[in-house]
Structure formats: C-alpha cells, structure tokens
Amino acid sequence: MVEISLRRLHPDAVVPSYAHPGDAGADLCTTVDVRLAPGERALLPTGLAMALPEGYVALVHPRSGLAARCGLSIVNTPGTVDAGYRGEVKVLLINLDPREDVVLGKGDRIAQLVVQRVEQARFVEVETLPGSSRGEGGYGSTGGFTTPAPTTDTSETTR
Numbered sequence: 001m002v003e004i005s006l007r008r009l010h011p012d013a014v015v016p017s018y019a020h021p022g023d024a025g026a027d028l029c030t031t032v033d034v035r036l037a038p039g040e041r042a043l044l045p046t047g048l049a050m051a052l053p054e055g056y057v058a059l060v061h062p063r064s065g066l067a068a069r070c071g072l073s074i075v076n077t078p079g080t081v082d083a084g085y086r087g088e089v090k091v092l093l094i095n096l097d098p099r100e101d102v103v104l105g106k107g108d109r110i111a112q113l114v115v116q117r118v119e120q121a122r123f124v125e126v127e128t129l130p131g132s133s134r135g136e137g138g139y140g141s142t143g144g145f146t147t148p149a150p151t152t153d154t155s156e157t158t159r
C-alpha cells in the first residue's frame with residue numbers, strides 16, 4: 001500500500017477513503033453546494049492537495065451510482081493528477097441528463113480517485129513498425145455492431 005501525503009486546503013475537506021477493503025477507488029468529496037442544469041458542467045473543489053510519489057498517477061473517475069441515477073459524469077474522465085501536481089484536486093462534473101437538474105451538497109462523494117503506478121516512455125521515431133495480428137484495424141474492426149459505421153472519415157492523419 002502506497003502512502004500519499006495530503007494537505008487540507010479547506011476546513012470542510014474530506015480525506016478520501018475506500019468504501020470497502022480492496023476497492024480500487026477512494027471516494028472524493030466536494031466542499032461546495034452546487035446545482036447543475038441539464039448539460040451544465042462545473043469544476044468542483046475537493047479542498048485537498050497531495051504529493052503523489054514519483055512513478056504514480058491518480059485518476060479521477062466518475063461514480064457509477066451517480067451516473068446511473070442522475071446522469072452525472074466527468075467531462076475529462078478519467079482526470080489525470082500528475083505526481084508533481086501540488087494544487088487543489090478538482091473534479092470537472094457534467095450533468096448529462098437531458099431533463100433533470102443534479103443537486104450536490106458540501107461533503108457529497110462526487111468522484112473516485114484511482115491511484116496507479118505509471119511508466120514514462122521514451123518515444124523513438126522509426127521508419128517501419130513491427131507487424132502484428134491486429135495491424136491497422138481499429139474503431140470497431142472486429143465487428144459486433146448493429147449501427148452502420150460512419151461513411152465519412154474526418155481524420156486529417158496522413159501516413
């Protein structure tokens with residue numbers, strides 16, 4: 001188990017905690033009250049700053065209960081908290097419900113933080129990539145869809 005130093009930036013901040021032993025996500029709470037209209041987004045404070053050890057990342061994931069019940073999600077899901085970040089951890093919520101407002105209060109659990117080890121890569125430019133079974137197939141190349149594929153490719157990528 002990795003230890004993460006936390007700083008409380010607000011008296012109402014709640015230290016993240018796991019609902020059950022072995023859970024991947026530790027719940028993140030907000031320090032504010034907010035009402036989100038359909039389609040509205042808001043950057044919510046957690047009142048916490050942290051120092052992740054080098055070689056770790058914390059990912060800000062939505063909570064499935066809020067997603068299923070209220071259509072609440074995170075715009076940039078999963079949010080990335082870099083190891084070197086010392087600012088306040090914030091959560092960019094969005095109300096995806098087409099009709100109902102989402103009302104959240106101070107202390108509510110709005111997201112979950114998944115702490116993971118992470119590698120940095122060295123990117124090396126080459127002329128030819130090694131072959132693979134998948135090759136260039138992607139974007140549904142393995143099938144299983146009832147909806148037809150889009151007919152226009154707006155990608156500007158050239159090979």
Ligand SMILES: O=c1ccn([C@H]2C[C@H](O)[C@@H](COP(=O)(O)OP(=O)(O)OP(=O)(O)O)O2)c(=O)[nH]1
Nearest residue numbers: 060076078079080081082085088089090091092
């Ligand atoms: O859900 C999130 C996502 C990011 N951050 C903080 C921590 C992260 O280290 C920093 C920058 O995030 P990111 O790299 O995703 O955003 P950017 O748009 O690339 O900003 P920057 O130019 O600062 O890297 O913002 C959060 O608090 N919550």
Ligand SMILES: [Mg+2]
Nearest residue numbers: 080081082085
């Ligand atoms: Mg960045």
